[in-house]
Structure formats: structure tokens, C-alpha cells
Amino acid sequence: MSDKNTYQVPIGPIHPAFKEPFMVNFVLDGETIVDAEAHPGMNHRGVEFMGMHRNPLKVIPLAERICGICSIVHQHMFTTATEHAAGIEPTERARYIRTILAELERIHSHVLWAGVAAHEIGFDTHLHFTWKVRERVMDLLEYITGNRVNYAMWTIGGVNRDITKKMYPKIEDTLLYYESLYGKLEDIFLGDTSIRLRTRNVGILTEEDALRLCGVGPTVRASGVRKDVRIDQPYAAYGDLDLDYVIPSSFGYENTGDVFSKTLVRLKEIPQSIDLIRQCVDGMPDGDIDSEPRKAVLINKLKKADGEGIGRIEAPRGEAFHYVRLEGGMEEVANWKVRASTYNNLTTYRPMFMGEQIADIPIIAACIDPCIGCMDRAEVVDVRSGERKHFSHEELHRLSVEKTKMLLGGLP
């Protein structure tokens, strides 16, 4: 850190686009990154503290609002953990409905990420294209649940709203739309020369590092690590469904762990999700959607419950985890711990940033699909003279776009 020839570049915490407040401190030797250090905590809202002052049913809307992109993930985990702690079983039908929604969210999250990644390397056309096609799955989610984001579908022991036979044609329509579109997405993100130049051999995470740093989800599957909670410890309806690990070598690519592989894994998970939704719709069991529709009775039951439970699920970004402890006679949740996938994946930033250039910061920062991430303002401190220079997000973005142009110009 105190090397005479290095610069420190803190980036964050206010971002002009849409990511959450977050800060990374980079140490640079000229254009090359020699160290990276994450400073989270800007977005600390004390969610767990608030949860411990409310009853479990009131915590569900709060859990949803931990993150607006993966709101299904957190309500899913919290209800699973509470059900585990209180010994309540969700109904069979509810398990299938939960799976359908979780997979729909995976599609919307991966399409969203593809757009962000395209934006970071300077392809705004692709950003607009992917966000346009994303609206279709948002429409379907709104049709099923009643809202575009924050669905309020989960309850302890089941779900709040049913997926009826009347909804099947619309679900199938949307799935067909994404299937017909998938070839184009693959062409853009896997076939395009300029995207390949910017993503191949950039931000490499080796299999060894991935295991050592306990990364999760597509970030480590791209390095060839077979890790997916849906298969390793099935929850909801995944035990009945047919699915396999999505790793690059299954599709004839190398498990390089670079940004390209991470893109590939995310894109290949879209048809997998489509397949899983079809399997769920076909095998949807009859019965109730909720094991206890009377909320007052449910709250009373939870008040008497004593025990601890965990909820582990595979979020679009990787494995996430909730721990809940309930104490007999206490209406509030006695203890609640949330561990989101980005916590694990942040540690993988360091090996990925090492030796890369400033212009690669945006795409590498985006490649773990951070729930927090910030590239707005970079400040370069010259250690020798103490002189400061500011990099705005626009400048960083410009550097990134220039690198794309330079690479293209260098083609034969």
C-alpha cells in the first residue's frame, strides 16, 4: 500500500445509474490494479434489528425489501427458516408455485444483468434491447402476483395467491417468447467479437480461488465449481424436478472463470429456468395453497413455537442463507440473521481485479452481479505528492468505451 509508485483509487459511494451505495479502494501501478479493498456498510439499514421487533408475518414484507431485485429470494428464505423453526410444512401446491416464481425471477435477474454488463462495456443498444425484452417477464410476474417488484406472495406455510389453470396460456406465451429470443441473446453476448474481446481472459477467478474464497452461484460455476443449492440440498419443489449444474464445460467451453464464462453461465441458466417452469406447470399438484389461512391462528401458533431454523436457497446471484430463532411465548422473532450471496462474492473481487486495467473496473465489478456496487466517483491520490485527481463515472465509462474501440481498431 505504501509503495512509492502506486496510486489509491477509492470508488463510490454515490452512483449516477442505479446501483446501491458501495465503495471500493483500488491501489494502482500506472494503469494496472495491484490491490482492491471493499468498504461496505453505506447501505446499512439495520434490517435484522427491526425484524427482531416484529412478529414473523410482519417481517415478511421487511425481508422482501432487503433487496428489490431479489425480493422473492429473501421472503422465500425467511419463510423457509421460520417454517423450519416452528415445524410448519408448506403445502405441496405452494412449493410448486414458489418454484415457478423463483425461476421467473431468475430469468428477469439474468436478463437485467446482461443489459448492465453490455452498458458497462459501452453497448447501450444491447442495454435497451435486453431491458425491453425483460418487460415481458415483469408483465407475467405482475399478472400472477399483482405487482412488478415486491410481490407479497409468500406466507408462513404457503403462498398468498394461486396460479390457476387460466394463467397457464399466458405463462406458456412468455416462455415461448424467451425461447424464440434466446438465439439472439446468445448471438449478441457469446458470438459478438467486440464483446468477446472485452470479456475473454478478463477478471479471471480460478477454481482454486473460487473454492478458497467460498464464492457462490454463477460467479464460481463459471470456474467449474459444481455448487448449486437447488441440487445439493433441494428446497421447495426442486427435489421433484430434473436439473443439472450449469457449468461452461457442459456446453463445450472451457471453465476459465473469466467474465465471458460468467456471462455464459447466466445465459445458459435462462433456458434451464424455462424448462423448470414447464416441469412445474405440468406437475402442479392439486390442493390448498396455504396450510393455515387464518392469520390470527398462525400468529398464535408462531408465538408458541420454540426452536431455530435455517433457509438456504439458490438466488440468481448464488447461495443465500437466513437463520431464524423463535422463543416460546414471544411474539417477535428472537433472532434473525441474513447472509446474502454478494457477501461471499465480494471477496472474489480481489483476485479478479489483480493485474487488470482501470478501464476494466466497470465490467469486472458488474460480473459478480453485485447487489451493492458503485462506480460513480473515483479519486486518484498520488502518494508521492499528495495530489488528487477525480474520475467521474462518465470518465470511467469513457475509458471503458475507448478500450472497446481500441481493441476493435486493432483487429486485422
Next chain:
Amino acid sequence: MKLTKTFDKALWVFHVNSGSCNGCDIEIVAALTPRYDVERFGIKLVGSPRHADVLLFTGPVTRKMKERVLRVIDQTPEPKVVMVVGNCGSTTGVFYDSYAIDGPIDTLLPPGTHIVYVTGCPVRPENLINGVKEAWLYLEKLRGDDK
């Protein structure tokens, strides 16, 4: 302050996330992309508060972000409109009893700041467009020659 006629037809917007859950932030981007496409009204997301006419605030203002939020407000030139996006921005919403929240934003703003509230959790893109319309009306009034 007199404004030129071109001013209110090209609002430049700067977005600050002060501890939001990302829901509103994603909806803001959704409003910029082809389905809703607010750029056809001349609304553009810019990278610096010094270029902005409208400040979009999301989130309930966490303790660590308070100082930064105040700095951004300070850096934005007059005349400006502050748009508070989402329920937690307007009232701190579901986070009302947290120890880490210093908001809502309107309690931190200097007196006399014009605020437009856009409600929803998260806001719908249609509602956001409506909010920008409200900001227009205010800025048009400042111009002084409205009908």
C-alpha cells in the same frame, strides 16, 4: 430567476441512492429504457449533480449516506426540484424504527426546496413519469410566462 424556454423541455436528472433496496432504482432505469422511454420527453440521466435540474432520491437515508446526500444537494445548482421516489424516501416506510436511518429526506432539505413526492413501493414507471410532469409544471411557473 428567469429561465429560458428550452430549459423545461430538457430536464436533466441525477439519481442518488441513499440506502434504498434497489427496487425503485431498477424502476427508474426501466423508465429510461424502450417500454417507457422518458428520453423522448427530453429527460436524461446525467453523471454529475452539477449538471442536474432534478435530483431523484431513493431510500430512507442511512446514517453513513446523510453527509453525502447533503453534499449532493449542495452541489446542484438552482433552480432545482427534488423528487423523492418511493415510500421509504417519503416517510422511511417499512424501515421506520431503525437505529441506522436519519431520514426521511424532506427533513434534511434546506427550507424552500421544491419537493415532488412519487409514491409506491417500488414506484411504477408510469407514476415516475407523472412525477416528472409535476416538476415541469413547477419549473414552468418559475419561467413566469406560463398560460
